[in-house]
Amino acid sequence: MTNRRTFLDASGHAPLHPAARAAFDQALDEGWADPRRLHTEGRRARALLDGARAALAAALGARTEEVFLSGSHTASLHAAVRGIARGRRRVGRDVVVSAVERAAVLAAAEFVAAGAPGAAPGRRVIVGVDGLGRVDVAAMADAVAAPGVALAALQVANGEVGTLQPVPAVAAAARRAGVPLLVDAGAAVGHVAIPDDWDVLAADPGDWGGLGGLGVLVVRSRVRWSPDWPADEDAWFPGGVSVPAALAAAVALEHAVAERAAADTHRRGLVDRIRRTVAATVPDVEVVGDPTDRLPHVVTFSCLFVDGEALTGELDRQGFAVGSGSACTSSALEPSHVLAAMGVLTHGNVRLTLPVGVRDDDVDRFLAVLPAAVARVRDVLGVRDL
C-alpha cells in the first residue's frame, strides 16, 4: 500500500493554481491596505482590486462595473435571489427554480418566497428534471410565464452529476416573460464555455483554482434590484473583500480559460474511461448524468447495496479523496436532492470531480482498487446474491 494521496473531489475546492498563489503573494505585499482609503497605499490596493474585477469581467463577458465580489459562492447566490426579489416585489414574490439547483439557491428561494412577517407570501416553484438531471424546458418556460414571478434561477451545469442545462432556451423564455434569470455558473466557469444570455451570473473562484473565501456575482446594468440588508459603500456585499483573494481569483481564471481546451480534452477522456470501466467492473452500479452533454471533469455513480460513508472511508484509506451524495455521508439523513430528483439510487454514491492536471495513472489506480473496495463494503453488510 502506498501513502500517495490522489484528490478527486475538486468541486468548489480545486487545488490552488500556482499562478494564483504567486498573485496572492504579490498582492499581500502591494495590496494589503484598505482600498477605500485615499492614501497611496489604499490607492494601490484599489488599483489591484479594480484590475481583478476588470480581468474577471473580460473572462465572464461582462463590463467591469457589473462585477461584484462576495465572501463566498453561497453569499453570492443568497444576495442575488434576495436583491432581485426585493427589486421586483411589486411584480410578484414567486421564485422559479430547477429541482437540481444548489442548496443555497433553493434555500434563498424559500426564504424570499416566505416573505416578511405579515406580508403576503409567494411560492417557490420547483421545476422537475429527467433521469439525466436535465430540467424540463417546457415546464420551466410555463412556470416563468405565470403571473407574479420575481425571478428564475437555472445552473449552467449540475456540479453533482455533470449534466449541462438548457440555459439558452430557458433564458429566451424568461426574456419573453420579462423575468430576470439568475444563472449559477459555479461548477462550470473555467471548465466549459458559458452562455451569455443571463441577467445575473454567479461564479465560484474556489472551483477554478482560486482561493476559497471569495465569490463573484455579475449583474447586468439593466437588472432592477434592491438590498433587503443595510446600506454600505459596497452595496451588494457590505464590507468588501480580500484584495489578494480577488487578484488570485482573476489570475487563476485567466489561466483556467487559457488552458481550458487542453484540460477539457484530457479530463473528458478520463471521464469516458471512468464511466466505461466502472460500468464494466463493478456489479450493480448505476453511472448517472448525461454521458456526452456534460461538464468535462465530473462523473458520478451509485452502487446498489453499498453504504456511501463506508465506501468513501474505504477509498480514503487507500489514498483517494472522493465526494458522495449519499445520505449516510452527510450530517442530515436526507440524501442528495439532485440524485433524488433524477430518480436514481442515492445510496452507495461516489462523485469524482477531476482537478486540472489529474494524472492518468492515478485515475487508473483508482479504477483498479474500486471493485474490491465495493465488494468489501458489501461483504460487511452481508450482501450476497441479492
Add this chain to the structure above:
Amino acid sequence: MTGAEPVVVDARHLRCPLPVIELAKAARDAPGGTVLTVLTTDPAARHDVPAWARLRGHALVSIETVSGSDRVAMTDGDVLAITVRTSG
C-alpha cells in the same frame, strides 16, 4: 400472483442502505409475483426502493405514509410503507 398474504418487511430505524437490503433479501426468497411491503423511517428509502425495483425489474405498487395509522405504532418521525411486486 400467488394469492398469499402480502409480505411485510419491518425495516424501521434502519439507515440506508439497510432497508433496501432487507427488502431485497425478502424478494430473493419469495416466488415471482409476490407483493412485499417494507416499513421504513429512512428518508433515502423513498428514492432508493423505487430505484432498486427499476434495476431489478420489480414493479413499484405504492408509497404511503402510515405513521399514526392502525398498521404500525407511532414512532419518532414518519413511517413509510413502500410496496413492490416481484418480477416473474
